[in-house]
Amino acid sequence: MAGRAVPPGRLRRRLTIAFVLVAGVSAGLLAGGTGLLLRQSWLDASLHQAAADARYQLVLAGQFLPLTDQRSTELLTSFEGSGRHVVLVDGPARPSHPSYAPTLGTQLRATVADGQLGYQRSAPAERPRLLVVGGRIPGSTAELYVITVEDDIAADLGQLRTALLAGWVLVVLLAAGVGHLLARRTLEPVGRASRAARALTEGLLATRLPVRGRDEFSVWAASFNEMAEALESKIAALSAAQARERRFTADVAHELRTPVTALVAAASLLREHLDQLPDDARPAARLLVGDVVRLRRLVEDLMEISRLDAGRERPTVEPVDAPALLRGIVAARGWSERVLVCGDPVALRTDPRRLERVLANLVANAVEHGGGEIRATVSGVGPLVVFEVTDQGPGIAAEHLPRLFDRFHKVDPSRSAPGSGLGLAIAREHAALLGGVLSAYSEPGVGSRFRLELPALGPTRPHEGVPRPV
Known part of the structure; x- marks a missing residue:
């Protein structure tokens, strides 16, 4: 029964794809983990720096106590002049700059109301990207929120993502090239064995595989060569036996042809004179005639099959x-x-x-x-x-x-x-x-x-x- 044909290179493609998948997934996990760690590290560093600065600014804001409308205005003007964007909450929220007036979240307000330092970040898609750190002004119930712009960090994180993605693509392409080369070199002995097996099926019994090195493929090639030698020897023996059988058939047919012709002539003569034989001799004569006829047919069949074997038909x-x-x-x-x-x-x-x-x-x-x-x-x-x-x-x-x-x-x-x-x-x-x-x-x-x-x-x-x- 013929087997289903396998398209060449399919296993090579599978190995290459598997190599690319392993390399791609590994590089992707490494790049993703590295990006997350760096992002968290940069954001934590920014938060610690902003918290330290907020504590210092709260101390400076204590110099403006007690807070009246005029002193509150002076506090906001002073911080804005020093390059600090703040929001003062002593009743309604008053930002030092209208462009930097984020909405203060409920959780942040509750943390600050408990006398602790709290913070919040704007959504990643918002611009400018703001980090708000706030607390109570010492000796007062007023709250001061110091705003830090983190657009530079967001830009650096974007560049990091682009670099990691480009590195991942490069690793995948490199893995594809290396995987294809390794699969080709690894499966080259398999391809040679496949071509050798195909040559054997076409009758090229002298086909052998080269034995190189001492790895598993070398052992396989040596075993294949031993099998091919045994197959060649067996087929040579079978061919010789078949040739002897054909020669024997032809020789027997030719040797029997002349005597059988004489027997057929004698049997024909005997059949014509059966009525003249004694009654007890007739059954034996009829049996003899029938056997001679069968022998003639056998010789004719042997002659015919010998002509067919000779390939001259x-x-x-x-x-x-x-x-x-x-x-x-x-x-x-x-x-x-x-x-x-x-x-x-x-x-x-x-x-x-x-x-x-x-x-x-x-x-x-x-x-x-x-x-x-x-x-x-x-x-x-x-x-x-x-x-x-x-x-x-x-x-x-x-x-x-x-x-x-x-x-x-x-x-x-x-x-x-x-x-x-x-x-x-x-x-x-x-x-x-x-x-x-x-x-x-x-x-x-x-x-x-x-x-x-x-x-x-x-x-x-x-x-x-x-x-x-x-």
Whole structure:
């Protein structure tokens, strides 16, 4: 079964993305943590400085007690003149500068009312950004709030964020480049192994992987080379055994051809004079004639399969009337009463002699080993012409189906059934030579179905012989 193709580079992309994610998340956490720590540090430093300054300003404000309207005005004018923006609360709130008059929050007022120093900051989006620190003027119930402008801190924090973001982007880009390089170098042995495995599947059995270093990939490459060597040796042994088998088949067929021809001639003569033999000798003579006929068919099959093995067979392609050919096969062999032939006229270009050989084997197999109604059909299916031979016989067990087209394979373990066991093997060889596919489907107790699919326009490579997988 063919595996699903994996697009090249997918694992490399995954490793690169994983490296970028790890680096990006780590750099982002580090940059975010650094930014938060620096922000908090700067804001705390600003608050401590503003609180110390507010305490000092509260002491100076005590010089203006008791506070009257005139002295309150002098206090505000004095602080504004010294560059301090303040808000005096002795009844209504009075800012020293109208542009720096923030709304004093309830929590801040409550803290100051308790005699403590309190503070509040304006929202980050507000400009100017103000820090308000206030407390009671010693010896009075009046409240003084000192305002510090933190626009410079906000600007510095913005620049810090920009720098950290730029650094994070740079780290991510650098991580992408480094991750891609590392993934490429790490997966290079995997790519070599994949190409080597593909070369092995294409028949390049001498393919080997280079062994470099002493890491896990080197061990893997060494193991792959050992596997390839063992596979090459095994396939060479199988090829040699297959070649010996083919030579043996061809030699046996040629050696038996001459004596079998003489036997056939003698058996024909004997069959013509059966009536002249004594009654007790006739059964033995009939048995002898039948065995000679079987031996002749076996030698003919061996000769045919040896020619196919030699790769010298060439199909002769011409237009064929498929339904007429199928009906002629059934009628010529006397199977018309047992085999129902049906099918519509279809256009087919193929070798009629080889097609007749295939179909005759399939129908003969159904007649000899099948049962019930036998049907032989032909139909056009897109670019294909499909022949099917079905029967309602005992069927074929599932364990025999993978070897059904093997040479000399018989479903009957006693091998007492008629035939040499070469018919279906020869049919498959001819079907492959015609560019077709021969398959079988069967269910015990239901019947069998043999299906031959041929290209309607003829074999695509009619002069290359039959491919033979090892």
